[in-house]
Amino acid sequence: MKRIPEFAPYPLARETRYSRWFAGAVGLLALLGIASVLPPSLVAPHLVAFTVGGMLLSGLLAFLIHVLYFRFNRHNAQCYGEAVEREQQAWWLQHRQKVAMVESVLLSASCGSPEDLDGLLDPSKQPSVARETGEGLVLRLLQVFGHDAKQREQELATLLALKWGAQRSTDQSLTPSSCYWHGSQAAWRAFVEQIAQCCPDVHLPEYPQIWDGILSLDAIIDQLQGAPDGARVLCAGCQSSSPDRASSLPAGEAAVLWLLGAEGDVAFFRGEWFSQADEDLATVAERAVEQSLLEAPAQTCIAFSQPHVPDLAAIGWDAKTNAQDANFGALEQLEAMVVQTLAAWYVQQHGVPCAWLASDPHFTLTLGIVRPHESGS
Incomplete structure (x- = not known):
């Protein structure tokens, strides 16, 4: 028979696991809290704050990038699916x-x-x-x-x-x-x-x-x-x-x-x-x-x-x-x-x-x- 066009499924990104990102943020805040109660002779407070703050900002940026990538991936998958559906409908119309x-x-x-x-x-x-x-x-x-x-x-x-x-x-x-x-x-x-x-x-x-x-x-x-x-x-x-x-x-x-x-x-x-x-x-x-x-x-x-x-x-x-x-x-x-x-x-x-x-x-x-x-x- 005349083959209907077939297309490979769009590769989907893994869904964002918010619990892991939340646990990481809590862990960094806990680290910052522990460092704040340590004597200054052991840890410089400003260095700890700068390091943990940098890690938090980097993590937040990575989180936003990951969420945006996931959303764009799902949007592209939806557009791809609609394009495949239009292509198959056009094929059936001709057939x-x-x-x-x-x-x-x-x-x-x-x-x-x-x-x-x-x-x-x-x-x-x-x-x-x-x-x-x-x-x-x-x-x-x-x-x-x-x-x-x-x-x-x-x-x-x-x-x-x-x-x-x-x-x-x-x-x-x-x-x-x-x-x-x-x-x-x-x-x-x-x-x-x-x-x-x-x-x-x-x-x-x-x-x-x-x-x-x-x-x-x-x-x-x-x-x-x-x-x-x-x-x-x-x-x-x-x-x-x-x-x-x-x-x-x-x-x-x-x-x-x-x-x-x-x-x-x-x-x-x-x-x-x-x-x-x-x-x-x-x-x-x-x-x-x-x-x-x-x-x-x-x-x-x-x-x-x-x-x-x-x-x-x-x-x-x-x-x-x-x-x-x-x-x-x-x-x-x-x-x-x-x-x-x-x-x-x-x-x-x-x-x-x-x-x-x-x-x-x-x-x-x-x-x-x-x-x-x-x-x-």
Whole structure:
């Protein structure tokens, strides 16, 4: 997970022990009293008075310096603590920043629109039937006819552009401030060419930025903070996985598109990531809940199963009930965008927060919560 800034405690001076200073002063006064009753032939009175008086003044000065040092030390410690608190509050303020999903598209063998969500979350409904090939089981879109993954992803990109163009409700010109793409450059070119035909008012760059999982989402949230209301970031991708007989899942394929902005009905938080090396998964999950300003985990969690994370059940998120493995198959690095899209659709339809959980290119696991924008403000 992203570490909150931690600071060493301020070194505190020992508290002034007034009883010791008082005992020392009494001892000097007693010494002065004893010397005053001794015969002058033994001790010169003026010398004793000068010596004891000097010691008393030196002790008083040392006492005042010690008290002042202690008070300044406590004052500095208080200022240091307040500065640490401000720094951590600023960190949390940034960590809780979010973006809004303005438009979305998800295409797969079992899903083509938000209306399909109920079927995907209904355990009594049979998922799409995987097809047997010579290399293994596959889940494929019927509208895609390519034989290899490269060709199929280009066709998926064309379908994605057609679907987005058909559902766009405005002819207003759109030039995204940034574009992120998961997939090959050839598939991006196919997407751009089709967009140019069906949506000439949408202007896309020749070369997009590479979608890098939760790190890209983090960068987009930074980019859209304080941006104009009309600012948009396009995130899209296509994945056609190759069949693998060693895998327990059929090879899936899907295409996803997000149009993100600063304001909208559905809020995407930064999410959290988990690395098995040095983190506790339950702590990461608690941080995701805290990040989204909830007191308890969202009741619904849309996820892909993570067999390499054995302690997943300990976090208190119901990641099994709505697991999407059977509906989508193996999607490799696209599965996070898929479950985030489904979670956003769930929030749109039900008006309550929805959790998501998936793998990531850089981390063992990523997880987060999508929630209605107004309740997360």
